[in-house]
Amino acid sequence: xxxxxxxxxxxxxxxxxxxxxxxxxxxxxxxxxxxxxxxxxxxxxxxxxxxxxxxxxxxxxxxxxxxxxxxxxxxxxxxxxxxxxxxxxxxxxxxxxxxxxxxxxxxxxxxxxxxxxxxxxxxxxxxxxxxxxxxxxxxxxxxxxxxxxxxxxxxxxxxxxxxxxxxxxxxxxxxxxxxxxxxxxxxxxxxxxxxxxxxxxxxxxxxxxxxxxxxxxxxxxxxxxxxxxxxxxxxxxxxxxxxxxxxxxxxxxxxxxxxxxxxxxxxxxxxxxxxxxxxxxxxxxxxxxxxxxxxxxxxxxxxxxxxxxxxxxxxxxxxxxxxxxxxxxxxxxxxxxxxxxxxxxxxxxxxxxxxxxxxxxxxxxxxxxxxxxxxxxxxxxxxxxxxxxxxxxxxxxxxxxxxxxxxxxxxxxxxxxxxxxxxxxxxxxxxxxxxxxxxxxxxxxxxxxxxxxxxxxxxxxxxxxxxxxxxxxxxxxxxxxxxxxxxxxxxxxxxxxxx
Amino acid sequence: xxxxxxxxxxxxxxxxxxxxxxxxxxxxxxxxxxxxxxxxxxxxxxxxxxxxxxxxxxxxxxxxxxxxxxxxxxxxxxxxxxxxx
Numbered sequence: 025x026x027x028x029x030x031x032x033x034x035x036x037x038x039x040x041x042x043x044x045x046x047x048x049x050x051x052x053x054x055x056x057x058x059x060x061x062x063x064x065x066x067x068x069x070x071x072x073x074x075x076x077x078x079x080x081x082x083x084x085x086x087x088x089x090x091x092x093x094x095x096x097x098x099x100x101x102x103x104x105x106x107x108x109x110x111x112x113x114x115x116x117x118x119x120x121x122x123x124x125x126x127x128x129x130x131x132x133x134x135x136x137x138x139x140x141x142x143x144x145x146x147x148x149x150x151x152x153x154x155x156x157x158x159x160x161x162x163x164x165x166x167x168x169x170x171x172x173x174x175x176x177x178x179x180x181x182x183x184x185x186x187x188x189x190x191x192x193x194x195x196x197x198x199x200x201x202x203x204x205x206x207x208x209x210x211x212x213x214x215x216x217x218x219x220x221x222x223x224x225x226x227x228x229x230x231x232x233x234x235x236x237x238x239x240x241x242x243x244x245x246x247x248x249x250x251x252x253x254x255x256x257x258x259x260x261x262x263x264x265x266x267x268x269x270x271x272x273x274x275x276x277x278x279x280x281x282x283x284x285x286x287x288x289x290x291x292x293x294x295x296x297x298x299x300x301x302x303x304x305x306x307x308x309x310x311x312x313x314x315x316x317x318x319x320x321x322x323x324x325x326x327x328x329x330x331x332x333x334x335x336x337x338x339x340x341x342x343x344x345x346x347x348x349x350x351x352x353x354x355x356x357x358x359x360x361x362x363x364x365x366x367x368x369x370x371x372x373x374x375x376x377x378x379x380x381x382x383x384x385x386x387x388x389x390x391x392x393x394x395x396x397x398x399x400x401x402x403x404x405x406x407x408x409x410x411x412x413x414x415x416x417x418x419x420x421x422x423x424x425x426x427x428x429x430x431x432x433x434x435x436x437x438x439x440x441x442x443x444x445x446x447x448x449x450x451x452x453x454x455x456x457x458x459x460x461x462x463x464x465x466x467x468x469x470x471x472x473x474x475x476x477x478x479x480x481x482x483x484x485x486x487x488x489x490x491x492x493x494x495x496x497x498x499x500x501x502x503x504x505x506x507x508x509x510x511x512x513x514x515x516x517x518x519x520x521x522x523x
Numbered sequence: 524x525x526x527x528x529x530x531x532x533x534x535x536x537x538x539x540x541x542x543x544x545x546x547x548x549x550x551x552x553x554x555x556x557x558x559x560x561x562x563x564x565x566x567x568x569x570x571x572x573x574x575x576x577x578x579x580x581x582x583x584x585x586x587x588x589x590x591x592x593x594x595x596x597x598x599x600x601x602x603x604x605x606x607x608x
Contacts, residue, residue: 106559131559256556256566257591259583282563287583433564465564488542496562 025210026179029095031244045084047251048154052084056159064092066169072097075119079126081105082251085152085162089125097175099182102231106495109135118195127152179203188331189436197391198331207384208334209240211356220246224272227252237335238274258286266292276304276434289318303327304434328352334385338420351419359383376423379412380405430459431467445493451479456509458519468501472522529598551594579604
């Protein structure tokens, strides 16, 4: 398989009436999904290689738009729906998107429309209805257009740009090809054994690589994806797992901590739950064991990867959990992994170095940033920035990260991005942001501000400023004021001393 | 349900999620999730607030939108739990 769209069209030909995606009261069949994908392709005023940004939350409409863009030979740029309009407009400008497909009801829609008013970007306002006529309403908002003739797109062509933890001055847009997406999806579907009878409950956002890999791997397999908007009510979620006969559930460590801590799993009949997947950061070993004890019927797949590798690089098979607890497993088929020292030499077994990977899932590079790409991909090898070692059997263990990145739940947050936003406050002389331990999320964000002389700043106004300019999960949990920041003798701020 | 209880809940949400003292920033029947005021982590923090500050234990099965997704809903839930105690 080299193209997702062709694989999903195949599923529609085999069983067009089968359910593809459910969202609230709406269920879209494979035939409806493919029909709507084609409507999106036809409606797009684009040429091959153009970028089309999506501001659409998880919904069947997101899937139709995403694959519709790919089908038109353009590249989809799924934007983080939690971001504010300033960041969204910046990313749209950065990737040079010709068209933005946006949810007309999105809270930032009006601000984004204003921000794009003086540009030549076409903003298409779409209706996202979560009831039975959602498909018709969405198609109606696309308008009627002549059928586009299918375009032949090479497997190496750009399919998608995912913005990951960059900064204001330097957004990081990970470029993935059609071949990247298709190969990773088919390998994941293979090891999870996804079949058309599967029904996965997905709470993960499609605009990040984990959620996107769930979307792709299930739809190319003909499975049914049931969308869950949030995890605020874990008991409700577990009841859905039971009542809807869910067979697969992907989560991050905080998801499973919530299920273990805030639900009575034993009160539900979850016998249909065939597998769980965990990625998005290391899950503590006791939590892995507690999860297996609570849901012994479900196979637990521990997985590791990053956006720059499309999604997955390794996984630990369920039957290896006891023997290799703490490991993220072995490389996926077709993926090579080496642990290298700073000079690029492979280190001996059990020695820690940087995890490097090569395979069909390694990104094309960062959009419009040849220098950053040259740092990350050298001679076809992706330098992940993750520190790791391998045991005598080749199993991979993650030991930390080389770069300063805060991991809030499964979100990677650049401290510089928060610092840049805080630095625009008039009373801020200096600021440093770091991660601090958090019982639920692993890490929370802490900001330490050195105020200008004579200023009388308050925590609430700092947080209000963050709320206006940053996605919710990037708002510092703790804001402190200090007379100075800890520095090295060369003047570099020592962020780790602030936690 | 007392006005004082409702105000206490509203003020907690204003201060911790909207970072303002402007009471017009939230409607008493607004959905906290639907308006993007809190996410799932914020909802857990609200439960801690209910348990620690308002003295009402929230059972797992009581964590449902009808009890928690809005100022009035939380106030009604807390009030009925206090009466039942």
